[in-house]
Amino acid sequence: MTTTMMKTTARIVVPIILVVALSLLLQGHNLPGGGFIGGVLTTVALALIYVAHGLDYLESGVLDREVESGAGIFQHRTVLAYRKTFVFGLAVVAGSGVAGVSFEEPFLTQAFVIVEDVPIYHEIELTSALVFDVGVYCVVVGGLLTILSVVGGE
Amino acid sequence: MTEQFVVAPLVVALLGVVLTLVLRRRPLVQRAASLGGTVAYAAAVGLLAWRVVLAPDAPGAAAYQLGGWPAPFGITLVADALSAFMLVIAAAVGLAAVAASIRVVDRANQRVFYHPLFHGLLVGVTGSFLTGDLFNLFVWFEVMLLVSYVFVAFYGGPEHTAAAFRYLVLNVFGSAVFLLAVGGLYATVGTLNMADMVRRLSDPVAYGIDPAPVGGLTALLIGTFALKAGLVPFQFWVPGAYRAAPLPVAAMLAGVTKKVGMYAIVRLFFTVFGNAEAGVDLPWIPGASPLALLAPLLLAMGIASILVGGFGAVGGDTVDELLAYSSIGQVGFIAIPVAVAAATTSASLRRFGILAALVYALHHALAKTLLFLSAATIQGATGTNRLADLGGLAGRSPPLAGAFLVGSLSLIGVPPLTGFFGKLFVFEASIRRVVTTPGAGGMAGLAVLFLGALLTIAYTTRAWLGGFWGQAPPAVERARIDPAQVAVLVALSAVVVGVGLGFDPVYRFADAAATAAVDGSAYVETVDPAGGDPV
Numbered sequence: 001m002t003t004t005m006m007k008t009t010a011r012i013v014v015p016i017i018l019v020v021a022l023s024l025l026l027q028g029h030n031l032p033g034g035g036f037i038g039g040v041l042t043t044v045a046l047a048l049i050y051v052a053h054g055l056d057y058l059e060s061g062v063l064d065r066e067v068e069s070g071a072g073i074f075q076h077r078t079v080l081a082y083r084k085t086f087v088f089g090l091a092v093v094a095g096s097g098v099a100g101v102s103f104e105e106p107f108l109t110q111a112f113v114i115v116e117d118v119p120i121y122h123e124i125e126l127t128s129a130l131v132f133d134v135g136v137y138c139v140v141v142g143g144l145l146t147i148l149s150v151v152g153g154e
Numbered sequence: 155m156t157e158q159f160v161v162a163p164l165v166v167a168l169l170g171v172v173l174t175l176v177l178r179r180r181p182l183v184q185r186a187a188s189l190g191g192t193v194a195y196a197a198a199v200g201l202l203a204w205r206v207v208l209a210p211d212a213p214g215a216a217a218y219q220l221g222g223w224p225a226p227f228g229i230t231l232v233a234d235a236l237s238a239f240m241l242v243i244a245a246a247v248g249l250a251a252v253a254a255s256i257r258v259v260d261r262a263n264q265r266v267f268y269h270p271l272f273h274g275l276l277v278g279v280t281g282s283f284l285t286g287d288l289f290n291l292f293v294w295f296e297v298m299l300l301v302s303y304v305f306v307a308f309y310g311g312p313e314h315t316a317a318a319f320r321y322l323v324l325n326v327f328g329s330a331v332f333l334l335a336v337g338g339l340y341a342t343v344g345t346l347n348m349a350d351m352v353r354r355l356s357d358p359v360a361y362g363i364d365p366a367p368v369g370g371l372t373a374l375l376i377g378t379f380a381l382k383a384g385l386v387p388f389q390f391w392v393p394g395a396y397r398a399a400p401l402p403v404a405a406m407l408a409g410v411t412k413k414v415g416m417y418a419i420v421r422l423f424f425t426v427f428g429n430a431e432a433g434v435d436l437p438w439i440p441g442a443s444p445l446a447l448l449a450p451l452l453l454a455m456g457i458a459s460i461l462v463g464g465f466g467a468v469g470g471d472t473v474d475e476l477l478a479y480s481s482i483g484q485v486g487f488i489a490i491p492v493a494v495a496a497a498t499t500s501a502s503l504r505r506f507g508i509l510a511a512l513v514y515a516l517h518h519a520l521a522k523t524l525l526f527l528s529a530a531t532i533q534g535a536t537g538t539n540r541l542a543d544l545g546g547l548a549g550r551s552p553p554l555a556g557a558f559l560v561g562s563l564s565l566i567g568v569p570p571l572t573g574f575f576g577k578l579f580v581f582e583a584s585i586r587r588v589v590t591t592p593g594a595g596g597m598a599g600l601a602v603l604f605l606g607a608l609l610t611i612a613y614t615t616r617a618w619l620g621g622f623w624g625q626a627p628p629a630v631e632r633a634r635i636d637p638a639q640v641a642v643l644v645a646l647s648a649v650v651v652g653v654g655l656g657f658d659p660v661y662r663f664a665d666a667a668a669t670a671a672v673d674g675s676a677y678v679e680t681v682d683p684a685g686g687d688p689v
Contacts, residue, residue, distance in 0.1 A: 091172045094168050094172050098169075106161070107161045107221070
């Protein structure tokens with residue numbers, strides 16, 4: 001599938017997908033969106049890169065690092081990074097749930113604070129639910145991309 | 155002050171997943187963390203049981219609104235005596251299984267996410283027992299199933315993959331039916347908070363509920379829960395899945411995951427639909443209500459399970475196959491008293507039927523875990539589980555033989571072991587039913603219970619004769635039996651004996667659990683779902 005047409009499409013579409021994914025993640029507290037759907041969209045963007053350029057592109061093309069050949073897909077540096085992302089996300093999710101408990105509130109209780117007089121944005125709503133969403137986002141991105149690259153590698 | 159101890163077992167199990175994932179590069183620390191996490195889980199469950207039921211000034215039940223959202227809107231966790239009783243079973247089996255896994259499952263395989271998955275299984279089980287929301291129950295079922303799929307496929311051979319695929323397809327279908335029923339109930343009842351459902355179903359006219367679809371949808375639920383419990387005719391996934399999974403996990407699947415299906419039946423049909431009317435007259439079922447519908451179905455499934463499981467176990471070639479079939483039969487022993495409780499109109503017999511089922515569930519969880527872990531030790535020491543290739547283990551390792559004997563005798567129901575009280579109550583419930591309302595169904599149930607008890611004696615004797623007596627073949631002569639595994643087995647048999655000897659507090663705990671199971675109004679009072687009413 002590494003045709004010029006595919007590569008050009010990926011070049012245009014991937015940044016758009018990533019921005020949309022990020023905005024969905026950030027607005028998820030009060031509007032449609034959230035960590036899961038943001039994570040799935042991000043995975044789609046990276047999957048497009050894989051389809052267009054192959055598994056090693058993120059290492060060699062983007063990060064400009066050597067790719068060791070011969071090692072199994074589970075030892076692939078990108079896959080290791082994905083697995084770390086998954087674990088990190090799970091820890092963030094659990095931690096954000098427990099955070100409420102330490103304030104003697106029920107598990108998973110969330111809070112928000114509205115910061116006013118911010119230049120350009122005027123006011124920003126800072127929510128603790130965003131931490132939870134970021135955790136979910138990491139779990140989804142890490143988990144789905146691990147599956148995708150391992151299955152794709154075989 | 156919110157009652158944090160209600161959520162504690164769930165959080166501890168979740169943190170166990172995270173911790174064992176983080177530590178997976180240090181296998182030794184990971185194993186220690188896994189064991190420590192399970193000990194902490196057991197402590198959290200013990201605290202919950204103490205604060206809710208066992209302490210002198212215990213309230214008997216506690217509700218916990220996740221995220222601080224009030225009852226019918228948010229997800230409620232409810233810890234009452236029934237949940238606490240089931241959690242204690244899960245903690246006991248989980249602790250024994252993890253302790254055994256560390257020695258039984260080989261090191262390389264333990265590194266492959268074994269411990270995080272095990273804690274994931276605990277998370278799913280805990281959530282299922284605690285939740286007070288029907289949709290949330292579905293979610294916890296899925297958590298439990300996702301982990302079970304991986305465990306069944308764990309060893310990755312062709313037969314494991316085949317078993318996992320069958321298990322997967324069957325349960326995806328079951329989950330779809332469950333989801334359909336949940337959606338339908340939401341459409342008809344207008345809520346999925348269990349306490350709120352009790353409240354609305356007790357006065358269907360005021361809330362505009364049509365009772366007829368409720369009756370039909372509950373029948374769908376019976377099917378899904380029977381599938382999870384592995385009752386005949388949904389039993390065919392059981393032997394393959396249990397034989398494919400690592401044996402400590404098979405202990406967990408047989409001891410705890412199956413009980414989740416039975417728990418869901420008891421919780422929903424007795425606590426939630428206990429007073430509901432089905433509103434449809436079926437020609438062969440008197441007094442149309444979900445409970446009246448449940449009674450004959452569960453009785454028939456229980457009878458069939460005892461027969462299929464018993465005869466299957468008598469014909470089993472390997473210890474684990476025998477135990478897998480045996481667990482089908484034993485779930486039948488749990489189903490029949492529940493069916494008795496569903497059929498009767500007497501409040502005391504209804505409570506007693508549930509009590510019998512709970513005591514039997516506790517007994518089966520302990521005894522079957524003991525037997526599965528013994529099978530794992532035998533497999534590890536001799537490299538085989540085939541009865542034809544075994545023999546003379548009693549001479550090689552008397553403690554191992556003693557543990558297996560205790561498990562078998564408890565399964566048969568010899569006093570003073572836990573199984574004696576289980577069998578006693580199951581028979582008593584069944585006989586009380588036959589005495590008060592003589593009928594063909596009750597008689598058939600009683601007869602099959604007798605037959606099932608005989609079959610249990612037959613297949614445990616067969617396992618004993620094949621595995622422990624007689625000439626030791628070369629595989630047994632060469633066997634190196636791991637003392638640490640035997641120590642776990644001896645500790646677990648001490649629990650089986652101890653629960654039987656000191657049965658009085660267990661009885662009171664189970665009695666409180668049975669009372670909680672049949673008392674829908676106390677459940678509503680605990681949760682207090684009044685927020686959903688239009689003012």
